Amino acid sequence: MFNLHSSLRWSALVGSCLGLIVPGAGLAVPSPLNPCPGIYYEEPFNSTRIVPPGCPANAATQRIGASDGAMPSPEAVSPGAPTAPTGSVPVQPPLPETQQPISAIVTPMDGVVTVRLVNATNTVVMYQVLGETQQRMLEASSEATLQRLPLPVNMTFVRPDGGFVTVTPQAGAAGTLDVTLNEAANFDVSRSALNIQNDGSVILN
Incomplete structure (x- = not known):
């Protein structure tokens, strides 16, 4: 009788512990997000999208003169389209001088x-x-x-x-x-x- 009572108490104790531990085992630890997704280095994104800040420059980022997170956010770039460095002012060609013949x-x-x-x-x-x-x-x-x-x-x-x-x-x-x-x-x-x-x-x- 003593052994049966002890076994029941031991089973209850183990069940309580398992009830506390098992649910916790089901919680998955989220893996950190990749700040530089590989898709930015695959076509067509490689030549049409600027990488996020802090990421190595891809073809689109290099084409507009940005490097290593110089741009605040990704933006679309048309392939082959002429671009100017950030902050630059378009240079207007001088007008020809008006002169009498x-x-x-x-x-x-x-x-x-x-x-x-x-x-x-x-x-x-x-x-x-x-x-x-x-x-x-x-x-x-x-x-x-x-x-x-x-x-x-x-x-x-x-x-x-x-x-x-x-x-x-x-x-x-x-x-x-x-x-x-x-x-x-x-x-x-x-x-x-x-x-x-x-x-x-x-x-x-």
């Missing part, structure tokens, strides 16, 4: 030129060589010669009556530029300035 070419003599002005209008025209002369008056159907003007030369023309003037330059003798002034019908064909550059190129504005 060359109207004539005069051959300078020792860095100076002579300009012969001919007023072919029926009215007075005021002219000035900037930095060299004051504003001067050129009567109708008259002419004036300005000798040894140092290059570059900048001249202006204006009619006191508010009318328009056309300016026609033509190379004359060596080192000489003939400039003829005529009346203009409208503003579109009018010119008010002449520039002789260091190489002898003549430009109207």
